[in-house]
Amino acid sequence: MPTSTRRGNGSVAEPVARSPIAPAGPTGTRGAWEVSSAHSKAALRLADMTALSKVLVRGAPGEVAPLLCEHLRARREDGSLIVGTGPDSWLVLAPTGRSDAVSEMIASRLRGCTSLVTVIDVTHGSVVLRLSGESARRALEKVCAIDLSDRATPNGSSFRSRVAAVVSTVVRDDVDGDPSYLIVSDRSSGQFLFDALADAGQEFGIGLTGYPEQEI
Amino acid sequence: MIRIGGRVVAGPTRRIGPQPGEVIDRSRSLTFYWNGASRAAYDGDTISSALAAAGDRVLSRSFKYHRPRGILTATFHDPGCLVQVDDEPNVRASHRQVAAGMDVRALHSWPSLRFDVGAANQAVGPFLSAGFYYKTFIKPQRLWPAYERVLQRFAAGGRVSASSPHGDYDKRFAHPDVLVAGGGPAGMAAAIAAAEAGAEVMLVEEEHELGGHLRYGDEVALSRLQELRAAVAAHEQIEVLTNSAVTGRYDDNWVAVLQRSMPHVTERLVKARAKSVVVAVGLIERPYVFEGNDLPGVMLSSAVSRLVNLYAVRPGERAVVFTGNQSGEAAAAALERAGAEVAAVVDARRGGALLRARGRGGVTEVETGDGARVECDLLVTAAGWTAPTLLVNMTGVKPRYCDRAARFVPGDDLPSDVFATGGLVGDGDVDLLVEHGRATGLRAARRALETLDGHGPLTALPRLEPADHPALFRSRTHGFVDLSEDVSSKDLVSAAQEGYDSVELVKRYTTATMGPSQGKLETINTVAVLAESTGRTVAETGTTVWRPPHVPISLGALAGRNLEPVRYSPMQPWHEAVRARPIVAGQWIRPEHYGDPASEVRNVRENVGLIDVTPLGKLDLRGPDVPRLLNFLYVNKWSKLDIGSVRYGVMCGEDGVVADDGVTGHLGPDHYFMSTTSSGASAIYEWIENWLQTTFTDWSVHVTEMTSAFASINVAGPNSRELLRRLVDDVDLGPDAFKYMQVRQGTIAGVANCLMWRIGFTGELSYEVHVPAAFGLYVWEALMAAGADLGVGPFGLEAQRIMRLEKGHFIVGQDTDGLTQAFTAGLDWLVKLDKEDFAGRPELVWQSERSDELRLVGLQPTDPTVVPPEASQIVSGANEIEGRVTSSRFSPTLGRSICLGIVSADLAHAGTVVTVKQPDGTRVTARVMEEHAHFDPAGERLRG
Amino acid sequence: MGVARAGSDLRPAARRFIHLRGAASDGQRKTTTYSAFSLLRHGLTHEKWQRAWREHEVASAYDAVIVGAGVHGLATAYYLAANHNMRRVAVVDKGYVGGGGSGRNTAILRSNYLTPEGVRFYDRSMTLYSTLAADLNFNVMFAKRGHLTLAHNDGSLRTMRWRAEVNKLQGVESEVIAPEEVKRLVPFMDISSHTRYPILGALYHPPGGIIRHDAVNWGYARAADALGVHIHQGTEVLSIGVVDGKVTGVTTNRGEISSPIVVNCTAGWASLVSSLAGVSLPIITHPLQAAVTEPVRMFLGAVVVSGSLHVYVSQTDRGELVFGASTDPYPSYSMRGSLAFTEELASHVLELMPSIAKMRVLRQWAGLCDLTPDFSPIMGTTPVEGFLVDVGWGTYGFKAGPAAGEAMAELVATGKTPELISSFGLSRFGDGLLVGERGAAAVGH
């Protein structure tokens, strides 16, 4: 039996959190997470950002949207990214290990709401990928039917649709003026999605890059 | 070697000097193979232009009569120019460019193109008339398979090979404001005007470069071509796709574009959602029907112009030109420039007529209407145009016949987002085509951008109408109407006489228009001949239905990358490392077993085992109305479930049919956690959302899918408590503190926020633990390590199936089917009809009042070594079906075979012995048991 | 058989019109027999062939009006005339003969259904099909190629075995076979275990196969015409007369027809036609699409079906592959077809046979399917006396044409529902007695 855990019995080492995507070597750790520390300078880059904290918020649109973000938009706030994923649902992405803090922050902000509000840590349910670079749009267009032009999907917008047949939330989140997309999908199809994007990006010379210093 | 009437008139090459518009690169010679012999070509040559340059006249044999065929149209639609290229069947030789080393072979010829034994069919032609096979081979019926094999030998087309690689194909989406189909002058002009108006444009051209008919036109045409190309190139907003075809325009301007010869993939399907579509596909020159019209050397005028002007090939030495329009004159001029002799021009506009062409392997003589006979090796026809209206007619618009011009036009009342321009609409000089194209492009852009003004005034749409043209369909003689299908005008006449006299019936009876060019060359003549023989007009007769694709499209391109997502649990790397046997379960790939399921069962019963049950559906339910929701969804009661407890439940559809089962636990105030079957997970989620969003809209409940958020591990077996105790500090696992059907939240192996339920499908003392997914592998490995001395081992799906059968738990969808209502499944103990309402209640009330229903029962074969295969039928008498075995296994625990089965009500009593007919035909007996459970029916082990 | 029996059970109304002025006259005729000999004679003499079926004026009354000139309507008319000597019968169709589903189906015949009632019924159809060419004197080219339904998971393998066992008990040849055997029958099949949809086995049904569907329609039309049945193309039923719960006739674009019996055989349009008589049906109409490739030399012997992949494929004698898939994902009366259909089809076919990626789709088309909740047809009487239905044929009704026609003819002529179709009545939905064929009929073909 293989034992990749670095410990002999039940209570010595620290637990290791893993993304569903086999990390491109070399690897390192960020908080509890094992992450890739590869570095690519390619014009098109794909990174596994699964170690980010993810918090799901549900509530009545009229009450919550003004406090968080409009549907189909994404908003940066205090080192986290609030995404309007549906008329009554939001996803907050934050640096690794921050989900409790973010949940508390959101819960307290929404305390005055009269309708039912739910805040759940969904860090473990999703993968997050970041596709960046000049040809990111053309690569994503191969596997996503949404109009990605600046007119239809400008920086700061978001949508939920299929990417490579996997239902995903996509956020246009440019980095330093470089087109970039964050793609959040069900964890169990993470490896599939990652491979599909790497394949789509091949003609543009895609490079696999690691978990960045600046997480979000 | 070229012969005319027995005289050799030319050497082997027909390549002429450089032409102003030629597309070949004389600095790059290539060699390829034609039926095994080598041939020279220039880069830019099509297969057929290279063969024509080499003096090859016969490119194929027709499939029915095996008549020799050569170049007719020199376009994609050339019916006699389908060839096999390497392992690719049915390649269009007049479109595909030569690549070095290509192995090109002719179709339908055996043993060789010149000596073809199938040609004997020509002699029996009169008996192979349309539909002959419906009239013969009727008796004796038993000989039909033999006849059929003979017919199959004459099937058309090339060959595929079982060892061909799949090839490299992919797809892409696009969202142009304006998509222009066809890159002739009108299409280019439309693209330019649309781009100038601010639209993003996709311009798609079937040929290898832009230009349409200008490419093979005169100097004026060529200079206009340069201007237009330059203007297109100057616009960054125009994406040009050449060697690409718009294959269809579907509802809501969903446009399919087949993109060929890409650097990265063989072919790519572009799926474009265009705000406006401009159809500028031009016109197709149509063949003329007369005796001998299929002989090699009979060519359309545009074919001649193309061969001379684009490929610098002289198509013949001595020509007769039959013409009804300027295109015939252009061809005659091209021939003279190419050094061929034009022996006669027969002008239909001045009463000239064409009677027949004669020759064996090709034309050697032409007989004209006045009886004159002219020796020649080339007969050029310019009989008029066909508008390829498919892309417009796909919208539902019907083509309209324009009598004056003797052609069908796209029809009226186009959808507001589809525009037509160019030759498709009418005839005119380049200026008019460009002007019309521009005006149309602008309109398309305005529609796309939803701007009413700006970018200058809307130029008037110039009048562009089909020009008058003589109605030239068929001569006084009969000839081929459909060369690909070997259908003659005589066949059509006779089909009409037999009553197949509507255009749709005549098509199906004779197969005219059903071949590779799908009527683009054939429909008009088919309709005209039918009209003539029924006494109706062409307009009354109408066309057949135009259907996509515009040009055939490979299965590879349509499939693309074939994205079929799969799902893995976090423990997948571990399963792979120990080579678990994978099983595909919906999207999930799971371990079926790790070598020996029976020993996995024994290990669970004796020690402790771990199974990865991550695919179990998991839903987080929150809100004050969750109990009402549960009461409605499940057939049993949910009002009183304490925090820290879980309960089993079954859900039925509104038809009372068992839909899913699982357990739900009460985690905290207004907080529940539901599990569903793996296969039911997404359907149940959708079903619940449906109730909440459409019926119980005022209930306060939030449902969150958590299936992938937790790695789920069932720790089962007598040692499971001890194993967990070693890794869990913050939960009291003692039998009294944490009872059967309870749930706790705690930390396992240092991983916080784990859920532990004390439940079990296996019938053992067991804990289902749900671990935050990223730690799943870590915890699994920790359990394995910590339990080494307890005999811990993994078990797979198969061992679990055996154990649940030992316990008599049914599996929804296996032990039940699409009609199994709750009482049939034996759920009398669970269904609470005294609840006021729940999904499916009315049907279950009525089912409870019936007594004749099938029942699910436990069964044990009389012979304990016999394991009747699942789906074996339970029978009475000779062949009366009384039920079936739904689950069946050999129980390693009991050392005997055990089953579940569905039987009719009168056999459902304990002790009844039923007869089971196995697939091999043998009959065995089995006893109906008191309980579904074969093992530990009282459940002492799991409560322990 | 026929007259006496028919006469005794025939409702009086059915006979009332026979002698009315304007009633259709007995139009039987002597028909040229098709044979190699007649072909030779015509070839030599260039003599004209007789019309396969004639054109008539629409008479003001018939003993029965059958709506829909698909295989069901035509077969019903033929068996009425042939078996029951009822010849004052009209088949009316708004389009051309076989222009509905019967002219656009993938022509797969089989009887390996799941329920005993279903298997027995379809088996009767297969028996009739086996001698149909001779019975109709029209070669319908029934090719018993063998029919394979692939199983890609243990659940479907179990269903295949279930079907095989039920089939065998009804005397129908069916067996579950192993992947190697599948490969032997279809050498192009990828049976390796690492595919996304591994082939675990198949239900093999040797008598299944394909037929020349148009020939079946034409053969029935010609044979019915020879017995005096009137076939009216281009004749659309616009309303149905019902007085005191009894049918009185129909109004068409070519005039009114009185008739005590109206049979609805309009498949995809069944709801619309039934609603003209005030009868509502548990039917929803979905388009079903099909496609053909360009022809290639023969390489696929058997008919191959995969339920999990929603695809079925066969190769015709002409060499083209004929494909079908599942119905469109939402109801519609559109026959325009979609791109998604061809994409899915191609990817699924290549999943099974990756080496044919270079073959090209030549044409795609669509037809309309009348789906019932239990994937079984609806045959028999309705609450309106004299208004009968033979509908709900979904994606699988071409193979049923002969048996349904035979049984419906018996019902019309005798007034009694034959045992063979008694489980398939409209009343079963109200009674909650569904005939579950979902597992074998959905996509199955």
Added chain:
Amino acid sequence: MIRIPCPHCGPRNSDEFSYIGEEKRRPGPDTSPTEWRTYLYSKSNPAGWTTEQWFHAAGCGKFIVAERHTVTNEVRATRPKPRFERSNAGAEAGGGSS
């Protein structure tokens, strides 16, 4: 691929949605077999405009109502399922259980 303008997400390809069915009313608990089975099985199946439910499964996850023409497939209007508008069926179904 027709387009359905989701009232929440904007126009999207129809393959992001699942078709649910014609808009129907669920009978109350004291229903008769005829009424109930009409609810279960009968369809109006018109050739023309129809009002139906779709589920935006690969989008916002909302059930929506669309008016679609079943011959042209044109979708002329969509609207969200009204919230907080309790149907009679709901009132009865949920009655007194919590």
